[in-house]
Amino acid sequence: MRAYTPKDDVQAKSYYTDRFYVAPQVPKQDVLSDEVFTADLEAIKAKFEVLEAYIQVEQMVVYINAKDNVDVIKLVKEELDYTQLSEMSAIDWIAKSGQFEIFYQMLSMGKRKRIRIKCFISKDEAINSVEKLFRCADWSEREMYDMFGIEVNNHPFLKRILMPYDWEGYPLLKTYPLEGDEFAAWYEVDKIFGKEARDIIGPEIRDTARVDRYDSERFGRLGHEVPKGTKITGNEPKTPLAYQEEGGVFLIDRFDEEKSVIITDRNR
Amino acid sequence: MQHQNRLRPFFENITFDRDDNEMILNFGPQHPSAHGQLRLMLHLQQEMITKAHPDIGYLHRGMEKMAENMIYNEFMPTTDRMDYIASSSNNYGFALAVEKLIGLEVPRRAKVIRMLLLEINRLMSHLFWLATTALDIGAMTVFLFAFREREYLMDLIEDYCGARLTHAAIRIGGVPLDLPDNFIADLRRFLDKLPENIKDYEDLLDTNRIWRMRMEGVGVISKEMALSWGCTGPMLRASGVAWDIRKEEPYELYSEVEFKVPVSDKGDNFARYRIYMEEMRQSAHILYQVADMYEETIKNNQTDLMAHAPKYISAPKIDIMTQNYSLMQHFVLVTQGMRPPVGEVYIPTESPKGELGYYINSQGGPYPYRLKLRAPSFWHTGILTDLLPGHYIPDVVSIIGTTNIVFGEVDR
Numbered sequence: 001m002r003a004y005t006p007k008d009d010v011q012a013k014s015y016y017t018d019r020f021y022v023a024p025q026v027p028k029q030d031v032l033s034d035e036v037f038t039a040d041l042e043a044i045k046a047k048f049e050v051l052e053a054y055i056q057v058e059q060m061v062v063y064i065n066a067k068d069n070v071d072v073i074k075l076v077k078e079e080l081d082y083t084q085l086s087e088m089s090a091i092d093w094i095a096k097s098g099q100f101e102i103f104y105q106m107l108s109m110g111k112r113k114r115i116r117i118k119c120f121i122s123k124d125e126a127i128n129s130v131e132k133l134f135r136c137a138d139w140s141e142r143e144m145y146d147m148f149g150i151e152v153n154n155h156p157f158l159k160r161i162l163m164p165y166d167w168e169g170y171p172l173l174k175t176y177p178l179e180g181d182e183f184a185a186w187y188e189v190d191k192i193f194g195k196e197a198r199d200i201i202g203p204e205i206r207d208t209a210r211v212d213r214y215d216s217e218r219f220g221r222l223g224h225e226v227p228k229g230t231k232i233t234g235n236e237p238k239t240p241l242a243y244q245e246e247g248g249v250f251l252i253d254r255f256d257e258e259k260s261v262i263i264t265d266r267n268r
Numbered sequence: 269m270q271h272q273n274r275l276r277p278f279f280e281n282i283t284f285d286r287d288d289n290e291m292i293l294n295f296g297p298q299h300p301s302a303h304g305q306l307r308l309m310l311h312l313q314q315e316m317i318t319k320a321h322p323d324i325g326y327l328h329r330g331m332e333k334m335a336e337n338m339i340y341n342e343f344m345p346t347t348d349r350m351d352y353i354a355s356s357s358n359n360y361g362f363a364l365a366v367e368k369l370i371g372l373e374v375p376r377r378a379k380v381i382r383m384l385l386l387e388i389n390r391l392m393s394h395l396f397w398l399a400t401t402a403l404d405i406g407a408m409t410v411f412l413f414a415f416r417e418r419e420y421l422m423d424l425i426e427d428y429c430g431a432r433l434t435h436a437a438i439r440i441g442g443v444p445l446d447l448p449d450n451f452i453a454d455l456r457r458f459l460d461k462l463p464e465n466i467k468d469y470e471d472l473l474d475t476n477r478i479w480r481m482r483m484e485g486v487g488v489i490s491k492e493m494a495l496s497w498g499c500t501g502p503m504l505r506a507s508g509v510a511w512d513i514r515k516e517e518p519y520e521l522y523s524e525v526e527f528k529v530p531v532s533d534k535g536d537n538f539a540r541y542r543i544y545m546e547e548m549r550q551s552a553h554i555l556y557q558v559a560d561m562y563e564e565t566i567k568n569n570q571t572d573l574m575a576h577a578p579k580y581i582s583a584p585k586i587d588i589m590t591q592n593y594s595l596m597q598h599f600v601l602v603t604q605g606m607r608p609p610v611g612e613v614y615i616p617t618e619s620p621k622g623e624l625g626y627y628i629n630s631q632g633g634p635y636p637y638r639l640k641l642r643a644p645s646f647w648h649t650g651i652l653t654d655l656l657p658g659h660y661i662p663d664v665v666s667i668i669g670t671t672n673i674v675f676g677e678v679d680r
Contacts, residue, residue, distance in 0.1 A: 011635065014607075014634045016604060021607075023607065023631075023633075024610070025609050025611060026612070027371075028611075056613070057368050057614075057615075085498060086498065086625060086642060091629055091637070091638045105614050105642075134496055134498070135651075136497050136498030139650040162325040162679060162680075163328065178334070
């Protein structure tokens with residue numbers, strides 16, 4: 001019987017895990033162990049609901065409700081001095097709970113502290129844009145939309161950014177295979193020549209190391225080149241290395257493999 | 269039968285002549301001064317840009333997706349392909365993030381060698397920046413001068429790890445090799461000459477009328493705009509924010525070396541140029557100190573190059589070849605990969621271009637569950653949307669030059 005592979009997460013899996021292996025945790029500290037973070041968390045808690053908060057690897061992580069995201073980031077930016085949004089993106093938890101986790105990585109240069117504000121949205125939900133607070137979110141949110149298909153409300157220009165505009169599927173979803181889906185495999189062929197050319201052109205060869213010794217048209221026969229279309233017997237003489245026309249070029253010597261030197265000493 | 273040729277370009281979104289006399293110009297993606305694969309759609313009134321729309325993604329290789337399907341050590345050479353002008357910086361950022369996730373302490377000599385590599389990479393990157401930007405503006409001599417020095421540095425790196433561009437010279441938990449015998453002597457010889465070389469570049473550029481006209485007062489980024497757009501590195505420091513992660517949140521041995529952080533409040537192209545030049549001097553200053561540190565580690569007989577953590581890091585080669593348990597560990601770590609604890613980290617480092625951050629979410633498996641690459645150039649490209657309007661066409665080239673964007677990093 002073939003081994004069962006889950007369809008909701010097609011990424012690489014460890015082929016062996018000890019039955020009794022319990023993964024250790026990166027230690028989490030209480031927010032109270034740091035004065036600056038305690039004050040920041042109090043300020044957020046005073047106005048918004050905080051689901052969870054802890055310190056991990058010297059940065060505070062705060063979980064909030066997704067509907068508060070703009071207001072919390074506004075508060076954090078304007079009152080708590082977190083003046084830069086370093087990064088934001090999403091994590092796909094659809095296989096586990098049907099949700100996306102969205103994180104905003106913020107930096108306070110005055111306090112030399114970094115916090116991460118996180119929230120969950122369900123698969124079909126949209127998130128509000130923070131582009132009005134940080135211009136850099138314009139591109140980050142586009143990237144998030146491009147990679148996960150998460151819709152962003154009030155975004156000025158929500159279009160794909162890295163993938164082509166007419167792409168189908170969202171590459172960073174766990175359901176999207178690494179080698180791409182059928183659309184990805186035939187994208188260029190469909191677009192340039194049409195679907196009817198698929199049979200003529202054939203699938204792409206993904207093995208980069210493949211050398212066809214009977215192929216007289218590509219690079220497989222380096223050093224033993226033959227004219228295009230020649231039938232290959234396997235006894236072709238070695239092509240001498242020569243990079244110039246027979247007559248030579250004015251002022252430039254013809255390259256001669258025999259006379260060439262390999263320089264090994266930099267200080268020569 | 270004649271097939272319809274679908275390769276023929278179509279211009280449904282590019283109009284060359286409209287009622288309001290606006291011209292829409294397509295700049296790139298193949299343009300010598302686009303520094304890679306940048307496509308810009310520029311709306312023009314006469315020669316003035318009214319609207320700019322950078323279009324990226326021509327070098328997108330899906331590195332974040334690849335990371336989710338690779339064991340941690342496997343991903344290291346892939347990071348080289350981000351900012352390929354200074355690839356050790358990318359290796360280092362990733363190694364540091366995984367080390368923080370595991371909670372690993374790296375031996376002193378490995379740290380010193382990493383510092384050397386990082387600063388050599390910074391010099392390489394800044395020299396490359398100077399060369400290409402000067403060439404874009406028309407200063408061919410500077411290009412040749414700067415590439416001469418960069419060549420020397422690439423030879424140094426080649427002496428160390430055998431590669432010139434994609435080094436993969438740093439491992440999670442340390443460095444793979446000790447420095448070759450004459451490395452420090454060669455480095456010192458280079459550093460002794462570097463001030464003269466920088467002086468040469470400055471003599472050619474600082475009072476050059478064309479250079480100043482193309483640079484001064486062009487591409488002014490205000491402090492607010494730089495912060496809002498997530499600018500980091502020289503882009504931020506040229507706009508009056510004294511923020512260098514090496515200084516403010518020191519990692520590795522940056523707390524032990526003495527250096528200055530150049531800042532300017534002008535925010536224009538010329539300010540950025542001055543900052544790059546000054547940073548090169550500071551890097552040289554750091555390298556002198558680190559070279560001394562390396563000699564100290566020899567004196568103190570600190571020979572370890574990799575951290576000792578059998579659960580995550582393979583033992584030294586000699587143990588693998590002689591000790592049964594080390595060999596078993598090595599086999600498991602190579603075939604299955606290390607399994608960092610469950611948790612997440614975001615680790616920023618100061619790469620030559622700005623803040624290079626690695627966000628890793630680990631679920632205890634040998635593959636990262638999510639890895640987000642925070643590449644500085646991504647936002648330094650985004651800022652062109654707001655920066656270019658109001659400038660003229662020739663300014664586009666000098667502005668793109670001074671933003672120092674590298675498309676391996678923008679598109680990942």
